[in-house]
Every structure is written in structure tokens, then in C-alpha cells.
Amino acid sequence: MNTEQQNTAAGPELVVGVSPHIHSGASVERIMLDVVIALLPAVAAALYFFGLNAARLIVTCVATCLATEWICRRLMGRNNTLGDFSALVTGLLLALNLPPGLPTWMAIAGGVFAIAVAKQVFGGLGYNPFNPALAARAFLLISFTGPMTTWSASCIDATSTATPLGMVKEAFKAGAPAPFAMDGGLTLDFLLGNMNGCIGETSAIALLIGALYLLYRRVITWHIPVAFIGTVAIYAAILHAVNPAASMPVHFHLLTGGLMLGACFMATDMVTTPTTARGRLIFGVGCGLLTMVLRTVKTGAYPEGVSFAILIMNAFTPLINRATRHRIFGAAEAAKREARK
Amino acid sequence: MKVSPAPFLFRGGIHPPDSKTATAALPLKDLPLPARLEVSTSQHLGAPAAPCVAVGDRVTAGQLIAKASGFISANVHAPAAGTIAAIREAPTPTGRTATAIIIETDADAPAGEPPYKPIPDWREQAPRSLLDRVAEAGIVGMGGAGFPTHVKLSPPGDKPIDTLILNGAECEPFLNSDNRLLIERAEQVWEGCQIIRRILGAGTIRVAIEDNKREAAKALAAAMESAPDDAHIHLLKTLYPQGSEKQQIYSVTGRTVPMGGLPMDVGCVVENVATAYAVWDAVVNGRPLTARAITVTGDAVNTPTNWFAPVGTSFADLVAASGGARDNLAKLIAGGPMMGFALPSLEVAMSKTSSGLLLFPRECVRPYRSMACINCGRCVEACPLGLMPNELSQAAEADDIDEAENRHVMDCFECGACAYVCPARRPLVQHMRRAKAVITQRRRAAAQQKKT
Numbered sequence: 001m002n003t004e005q006q007n008t009a010a011g012p013e014l015v016v017g018v019s020p021h022i023h024s025g026a027s028v029e030r031i032m033l034d035v036v037i038a039l040l041p042a043v044a045a046a047l048y049f050f051g052l053n054a055a056r057l058i059v060t061c062v063a064t065c066l067a068t069e070w071i072c073r074r075l076m077g078r079n080n081t082l083g084d085f086s087a088l089v090t091g092l093l094l095a096l097n098l099p100p101g102l103p104t105w106m107a108i109a110g111g112v113f114a115i116a117v118a119k120q121v122f123g124g125l126g127y128n129p130f131n132p133a134l135a136a137r138a139f140l141l142i143s144f145t146g147p148m149t150t151w152s153a154s155c156i157d158a159t160s161t162a163t164p165l166g167m168v169k170e171a172f173k174a175g176a177p178a179p180f181a182m183d184g185g186l187t188l189d190f191l192l193g194n195m196n197g198c199i200g201e202t203s204a205i206a207l208l209i210g211a212l213y214l215l216y217r218r219v220i221t222w223h224i225p226v227a228f229i230g231t232v233a234i235y236a237a238i239l240h241a242v243n244p245a246a247s248m249p250v251h252f253h254l255l256t257g258g259l260m261l262g263a264c265f266m267a268t269d270m271v272t273t274p275t276t277a278r279g280r281l282i283f284g285v286g287c288g289l290l291t292m293v294l295r296t297v298k299t300g301a302y303p304e305g306v307s308f309a310i311l312i313m314n315a316f317t318p319l320i321n322r323a324t325r326h327r328i329f330g331a332a333e334a335a336k337r338e339a340r341k
Numbered sequence: 342m343k344v345s346p347a348p349f350l351f352r353g354g355i356h357p358p359d360s361k362t363a364t365a366a367l368p369l370k371d372l373p374l375p376a377r378l379e380v381s382t383s384q385h386l387g388a389p390a391a392p393c394v395a396v397g398d399r400v401t402a403g404q405l406i407a408k409a410s411g412f413i414s415a416n417v418h419a420p421a422a423g424t425i426a427a428i429r430e431a432p433t434p435t436g437r438t439a440t441a442i443i444i445e446t447d448a449d450a451p452a453g454e455p456p457y458k459p460i461p462d463w464r465e466q467a468p469r470s471l472l473d474r475v476a477e478a479g480i481v482g483m484g485g486a487g488f489p490t491h492v493k494l495s496p497p498g499d500k501p502i503d504t505l506i507l508n509g510a511e512c513e514p515f516l517n518s519d520n521r522l523l524i525e526r527a528e529q530v531w532e533g534c535q536i537i538r539r540i541l542g543a544g545t546i547r548v549a550i551e552d553n554k555r556e557a558a559k560a561l562a563a564a565m566e567s568a569p570d571d572a573h574i575h576l577l578k579t580l581y582p583q584g585s586e587k588q589q590i591y592s593v594t595g596r597t598v599p600m601g602g603l604p605m606d607v608g609c610v611v612e613n614v615a616t617a618y619a620v621w622d623a624v625v626n627g628r629p630l631t632a633r634a635i636t637v638t639g640d641a642v643n644t645p646t647n648w649f650a651p652v653g654t655s656f657a658d659l660v661a662a663s664g665g666a667r668d669n670l671a672k673l674i675a676g677g678p679m680m681g682f683a684l685p686s687l688e689v690a691m692s693k694t695s696s697g698l699l700l701f702p703r704e705c706v707r708p709y710r711s712m713a714c715i716n717c718g719r720c721v722e723a724c725p726l727g728l729m730p731n732e733l734s735q736a737a738e739a740d741d742i743d744e745a746e747n748r749h750v751m752d753c754f755e756c757g758a759c760a761y762v763c764p765a766r767r768p769l770v771q772h773m774r775r776a777k778a779v780i781t782q783r784r785r786a787a788a789q790q791k792k793t
């Protein structure tokens with residue numbers, strides 16, 4: 001089925017095969033490799049801000065994902081798929097979605113879950129309904145809530161063990177003013193990634209550079225990131241306009257809580273997101289709305305809502321695809337003609 | 342003069358490298374008469390023509406050797422004088438087999454009179470007599486499937502045609518046969534086009550040429566100097582498949598042919614430039630369609646050439662005349678690289694619809710493995726019909742033929758745009774074809790049942 005080979009030899013010399021006889025040269029391997037390349041700035045930022053912990057998590061997750069992929073395929077008697085680099089991408093993304101202090105064995109559990117449960121159980125690359133790295137993150141959050149929400153201090157506030165969003169949530173809950181005055185210096189820190197958070201989500205600059213590369217390589221289209229980030233921005237702007245004392249400004253929402261990582265890399269995973277431009281816009285808007293609802297609704301507000309927002313929208317992908325199919329050339333005209341008869 | 346960009350553009354399409362430079366500037370060369378011609382009785386859509394000569398007969402150039410049989414069929418003529426050596430089954434360039442008439446040619450035969458009476462004063466003749474000539478001369482659509490032209494030019498009375506579109510898009514990469522014909526024989530093409538308009542009684546002529554063929558557009562514009570005001574050349578944005586009828590009608594007129602409908606449903610007829618040239622030759626010179634322009638190119642042929650060659654020439658002869666094939670020849674394609682047919686051997690003869698012969702070297706034909714769909718949506722973006730090739734292919738793969746039918750797989754015209762862009766290298770066109778074949782079979786069976 002998926003090992004079908006075209007271009008079977010006919011006779012001693014000539015190869016026959018179904019048209020078309022030329023191909024764009026695009027390949028799944030190249031797409032995955034491009035994602036890896038696009039993640040390099042974020043990996044560099046993670047190593048810079050979180051040092052050995054970042055290195056430990058990245059190596060652990062990548063190695064676990066590759067090993068799990070290899071073992072699963074062997075157990076299922078299917079072809080080896082390490083060469084499509086998708087397991088490498090999942091490993092990297094998973095690592096970037098983990099807090100720096102997470103014990104190694106939990107990272108391993110996450111990697112095994114991502115590949116074995118979230119991907120290979122469904123049949124492997126292309127069949128998985130949820131982004132494997134995000135599914136694994138959700139699994140870890142539910143199983144190991146404490147370690148997954150403990151933030152060993154980065155440089156922003158050596159005494160704090162909360163993310164900016166978490167600190168804001170606690171402050172607002174207690175009726176205190178916002179803990180950050182979003183002045184220029186702090187905004188720059190947030191842009192660069194000098195704050196608490198998962199190792200790969202903090203540096204907006206690094207993530208945006210990667211996203212630009214993906215756009216340039218046409219691996220992703222602009223629709224999801226723009227719709228996602230734009231929705232968050234508008235939603236935050238309205239909240240801030242209505243009640244400046246109890247809400248953070250727009251750029252705070254944009255630069256924290258894994259929004260950039262989510263919007264540029266997790267919500268653009270093609271396997272689990274819609275195929276049409278319109279569908280992608282809907283998907284992005286949905287992610288943005290859910291993210292803000294999860295972040296700001298008073299009781300039980302979940303400050304790092306990006307992952308769950310994307311996972312929820314992943315579930316809607318088939319529905320969105322069905323609802324946004326292209327207009328078939330001549331279909332409306334044919335219907336009109338039928339009606340006239 | 343009347344040259345302007347096309348006013349509309351269809352959705353979808355792809356930009357393959359055009360790969361035309363190797364032969365774009367090469368003038369058409371007359372192929373020396375091959376010793377043997379293998380003229381198929383099935384060079385068109387519809388019923389094969391019925392041979393009306395016997396083995397051993399001597400034939401003159403242009404003599405009718407197989408008669409159209411049935412409404413959708415076309416006459417076949419001897420491309421050269423000679424002797425009928427055999428009548429037997431032979432492979433066609435579209436991968437089927439059909440009866441072919443083999444002629445041992447006689448190079449010394451005198452040219453002789455044209456088989457039909459020339460009609461240089463066609464402007465004074467009744468459209469009906471011109472249509473009869475098109476039918477007699479065995480003219481078929483030379484840009485694609487070979488639909489008999491006289492059938493296309495006799496639309497039913499309730500389908501008035503107001504626009505004739507001359508298709509010079511040649512959007513398939515590698516090919517230059519139409520391009521060269523336009524550059525070198527623009528006046529003849531233009532006159533043929535006017536003859537077709539007279540037959541149709543169509544008001545407007547629109548010429549569609551992709552904007553990477555400016556020389557052709559210029560040549561035609563010059564030929565059209567004295568054209569009536571309503572004739573117009575539209576430069577199409579270079580995009581595959583601009584040459585496809587429905588897409589082209591949209592690009593040029595903004596009209597959308599209803600799904601399952603024909604160009605005449607929106608008042609249009611599209612004719613390829615090579616067909617227009619053949620119409621000119623048949624009407625003005627009284628010569629049937631027995632030769633055409635064909636581009637022989639690709640990295641595995643020594644001397645890429647644009648030939649003007651008799652129908653029935655074996656591809657082996659064409660390749661030999663083009664300096665021979667290189668050792669690294671791995672794939673032989675009749676037609677263009679997007680919709681052409683890969684042939685198992687050079688021992689196949691060219692037909693009225695053979696616009697190109699491509700010889701691809703081994704480097705271009707690496708084996709590959711197709712994977713599961715990764716849902717990237719590129720095929721969806723590329724499909725000029727707005728189909729969802731990813732879903733159709735998955736339905737076909739799962740043998741859910743009903744689903745594929747409901748989602749209009751029958752409309753797919755196998756342009757290959759989806760498969761061209763698919764990073765998972767899914768055999769999308771293969772899946773469409775399989776689903777279509779099953780559905781066609783079912784419909785036939787259902788129709789049969791109704792009858793009995």
C-alpha cells in the first residue's frame with residue numbers, strides 16, 4: 001500500500017509508469033528536514049538560556065523518539081521510517097515543549113508516548129489525528145502535573161519558579177496588580193526569551209526566524225500563524241481596553257506561554273491541520289480563541305493554554321476539511337443547469 | 342496590434358520548469374521519407390476506421406486507406422505512395438493496440454495531384470462544404486485526445502457558438518511543435534482558423550498563447566494584421582494546465598463550462614493550432630491530414646529536433662533521424678511529460694496526435710517509494726478543478742469507490758498537477774484512473790441491465 005513502487009522496469013531497458021513523468025522534487029524527508037533546520041535557532045536559544053538542562057532534554061527526547069519509532073515499526077513488521085525524519089522532528093518539538101527541570105525518565109516517557117501511542121498506534125506518519133509532541137506534552141501534564149509546572153529559575157527572576165503567565169494569574173487571583181511593568185527592557189527580555197518557560201518556547205525571535213524560513217521554503221503557509229497570533233492579539237487588545245488593571249497588554253500575551261512555538265510550529269504540523277487556506281484560517285482563529293479563553297477565564301484558568309487549544313482544534317480538523325472543500329470547477333453552473341431543466 | 346494579457350485566471354495549477362530551450366529555436370525540419378510507415382486505424386477518439394485497401398495494393402500519397410466507421414470516427418489516408426505490406430494489430434502511442442496498415446513507401450513516386458479538390462476560394466463556399474472537407478481529410482484534435490474535428494465543428498442547433506478559441510498554449514513542458522508551427526506558418530494557421538470560424542459561424546476569434554512564447558504571438562499578430570476587429574490574441578500567464586480546454590475557456594472568456602458539460606455549453610469551441618493548420622492544408626490545398634509537427638527531445642537523445650513528419654513514422658526512425666538515443670535512455674514518452682504515455686519500446690508509430698517524443702535518461706527516472714498522505718494540502722492547491730486529490734486517492738485506496746464517485750472523481754482529467762506536487766509521491770493519477778475505470782464499468786453494466 002504505502003510501499004507501492006512506480007516505475008517498474010519494462011523489458012530490459014525502458015521504464016514505464018503512469019503520468020506525470022516529472023515531479024516537483026518535493027519530499028516528506030525534505031519537509032521534515034526543513035522543520036529541523038527551522039528549529040535550530042530555537043534550539044540555540046534553549047541551550048543559551050537553559051544550558052545543560054536543555055541539552056539533556058533534547059538529547060533524551062530525540063533519542064527516545066528515534067528508538068521508539070524504530071522499535072514500533074519493527075514490531076509491526078513495517079518498513080523502517082527513521083529516514084523520513086518525522087520522529088526526529090517530534091523528538092525536537094517535544095523537548096522544546098518541556099520545562100528545564102523535568103527529570104530525564106519523564107522525558108523518556110513522553111518520547112515513548114509521542115511515538116508509540118500518539119503516532120504508531122494510528123498507523124504512523126500521516127494517520128495520527130493529534131500532533132504527537134503535543135499529545136505527549138498533554139500526557140505528561142496530566143500524569144506529572146507537579147514536575148511539568150515547576151520552573152527552575154531562568155535569569156528573569158532567580159527566586160521565582162513560575163512562568164510569567166503563571167505569575168500574572170496568581171497576582172490577579174489575589175487581587176494584586178500585574179507583576180510586570182511591561183517596559184522596554186522587559187519586553188526585550190521577553191522577545192529574546194530571557195524568562196521562565198519550556199526550554200524552546202521562550203525566545204520569540206528565534207521562533208520567528210524559524211517560521212520565516214518555513215514560509216520561505218513553502219513548508220507552511222501564513223494562514224495558521226497569522227490567524228492564530230492575530231486572534232490572540234485582538235482578543236488581548238479588547239480585554240486590555242475594557243479592563244487595563246486586570247489584564248496584560250497585547251505584547252505580553254504574544255510573547256509568553258508558548259504562543260510563538262505553538263502558532264509557528266505546532267499548529268502548522270500539516271498532518272493534523274486542515275488542507276485548505278480557508279480551513280487553515282478557521283483553524284488558526286479557533287486556536288487563538290481557545291488559547292485566550294483558557295488563559296483568561298477566571299476560575300481554573302489554565303495559563304499555558306496553547307497546547308490544549310491546538311489539540312482541541314486538531315480534533316476538529318477533519319470537520320474543518322469537510323466544511324472548506326474547494327468549489328469544484330463548474331459545479332455551480334451544472335447545478336444551475338439542472339435547476340433550469 | 343490586438344495582443345493583451347488574458348483577462349481571467351483559473352484557480353490552481355502548477356509551474357513545472359518549461360524545459361523548452363533545447364528545441365525552442367529549432368526550425369521544423371521535414372523528415373526524409375521513412376521506408377516503412379505503420380498507419381494506425383485508431384488515431385482518434387471513437388471507433389477505429391475500417392481499412393479499405395488490401396495487402397499488396399499500391400496506394401498514392403493521400404489516398405484514403407481506412408474509412409471512418411460510425412459517427413465518432415475519422416478517415417485515415419496514406420501519408421506517402423507505396424505498397425500495402427501488411428494489415429495487422431500494432432501498439433498505439435496511447436498504450437493500446439489497434440489495426441494498423443503498413444506501407445512500404447516508394448520514394449520515387451511522382452508527387453501527383455492532391456487527392457481532394459483545392460478550395461482556395463473558401464470564403465465563397467458554403468460552410469457545409471468546408472465541414473465535409475474537414476471530415477474527408479480525417480482531421481482530428483491534434484493537441485490532445487484526437488476527437489474528430491468535423492464532429493466538434495457540428496454542434497447541435499441549440500448550442501450557438503459565439504467564440505472560437507485557437508489554442509496555442511502548449512503548456513506541457515519540453516514541447517515546441519505548436520510553438521514552431523505558429524512561428525513559421527502563422528499565416529496558414531491563421532487562415533485555417535478563419536476557415537473554422539466560417540464553418541462554425543462563430544463571431545469572435547480568441548487566440549490563447551502562453552506568455553513564454555512571445556515570438557509565436559508576434560508571428561501570429563503579424564499574420565493577423567488585416568484580421569477583423571473582433572479577433573484578439575490573449576497572452577496566458579504561464580501555468581500548467583492553461584492548454585486544457587475548460588481552464589483556457591475560463592482564462593480567456595471568464596466562462597465556466599458546467600461540470601460534465603462541453604465547451605459548446607458556454608458558446609465556445611477550442612481548436613489547437615496544429616488542427617487549424619491541418620484544416621488550412623485540407624481546404625486550400627486539398628491534402629488530407631497525414632503529417633504533423635513533433636518535437637523529439639530530452640537528455641537521452643543526441644540531436645533534439647522539431648520534425649515535420651508523416652503520420653505512421655516509427656519512433657525508432659524518428660530517434661535515428663535525431664542522432665539516435667544515448668546509452669542512458671531509460672524512459673520513452675509519447676506526448677508531454679505531464680500527460681504523455683510511457684512506451685515500452687521504440688517500435689511504436691506516431692499518430693495524428695503525437696506532438697512530442699521525450700527520451701529521459703536514467704537520472705530522471707529514479708525509483709521512488711510512495712508514502713501515506715501527510716495532509717500537506719499541496720495537491721488541493723494544485724488541482725485546477727477544485728477536487729480534493731488527497732481524499733479521492735484515499736477513497737480509491739480504501740476501495741470506497743462510491744465516496745470517490747460522490748466527490749466527482751469522474752471529473753478528473755488526469756492532468757497530473759496533484760501528483761507533480763505531492764511530497765509523499767502518492768500515485769494520485771493512478772488512483773483516480775482506477776476509480777474512474779471501476780465507475781465506468783459499473784455505469785456500463787447498469788446501462789446494459791436497463792436495456793435488457
Ligand code: SF4
Pocket residue numbers: 723724725726727728729730752753754755756757758759760769770773
Ligand atoms: S489529475 Fe485530476 S485530481 Fe489531479 S490535479 Fe488533475 S484534475 Fe485534479
Ligand code: SF4
Pocket residue numbers: 275713714715716717718719720721730731734759762763764765766767769
Ligand atoms: S500532496 Fe500528497 S501528501 Fe500532500 S495532501 Fe496531497 S496527497 Fe497528501
